[in-house]
Amino acid sequence: MLRLEGVCAGYSVLPVLNDVSLNVEAGQFVAIVGPNGAGKTTLFKTISGIVRPSAGAIHFEGVDLLGIPAAARPHLGIAHVPEGRQVFPSLSVMENLEMGAFTEAGRRAWKENIGRIFTLLPVLAERRHQFAGTLSGGEQQMLAIGRGLASAPKLLMLDEPSMGLAPAIADFIFEKLIEIRTQTRLTIVLVEQRVAEALESADHGYVLEAGRVVLEGNKETLRADDRVRQAYLGM
Ligand code: ATP
Numbered sequence: 001m002l003r004l005e006g007v008c009a010g011y012s013v014l015p016v017l018n019d020v021s022l023n024v025e026a027g028q029f030v031a032i033v034g035p036n037g038a039g040k041t042t043l044f045k046t047i048s049g050i051v052r053p054s055a056g057a058i059h060f061e062g063v064d065l066l067g068i069p070a071a072a073r074p075h076l077g078i079a080h081v082p083e084g085r086q087v088f089p090s091l092s093v094m095e096n097l098e099m100g101a102f103t104e105a106g107r108r109a110w111k112e113n114i115g116r117i118f119t120l121l122p123v124l125a126e127r128r129h130q131f132a133g134t135l136s137g138g139e140q141q142m143l144a145i146g147r148g149l150a151s152a153p154k155l156l157m158l159d160e161p162s163m164g165l166a167p168a169i170a171d172f173i174f175e176k177l178i179e180i181r182t183q184t185r186l187t188i189v190l191v192e193q194r195v196a197e198a199l200e201s202a203d204h205g206y207v208l209e210a211g212r213v214v215l216e217g218n219k220e221t222l223r224a225d226d227r228v229r230q231a232y233l234g235m
Pocket of ligand 1: 011014016034035036037039042043083193
């Protein structure tokens, strides 16, 4: 569904991604893990079109994404839930969700989609009239995920949904992701620093270090890898 081949990208003079290739199959849950500054967010920004690669190719469902402007990519079915949640604080929960339904597919599916989002994330239904800025961090993260789902995507890209959350709340978010995956069969790509939880939730993983993919495999392979165990799982 999503294929990156030899992607190099960065910011003006700073190269970040170096020859990154990855492949995400429809229905797969893929985790991309790695330390601070490895380029995980830059990778997502390159897929969503905020950062333009200097080399390489990106295809989504066979379409050359580099020929598609960033603003048009959500309409292909790519939802990017950004790092730091970035909900609209002075809009209500419901208004935030409506903003998420800006794609043609999101508008068309709105009625059934909002019911599904409220079933998956009931706290959003309870708080639908509350200003998003007054939600707790965990609730804001659920809203950011709900807003992504409101676009009726085929691919949901989640940038560090556990960031800044207490461990119990982060665990709850990971459980929700597994539930969303099971209920919707959506393709999910998750970027995370919480490696143990991310590899627990996903089927397949990539380890990104200093802008390069240094390891990839299914979750059992990665969790059994000595380097992953030492560097990321504290074993
Ligand atoms: P983290 O988990 O800390 O968010 P990350 O793996 O997502 O890290 P990126 O945010 O992709 O890493 O950053 C990779 C490198 O690019 C870092 O050195 C960062 O300082 C740099 N960088 C990120 N955004 C910009 C920008 N807009 N302009 C210049 N450099 C940037």
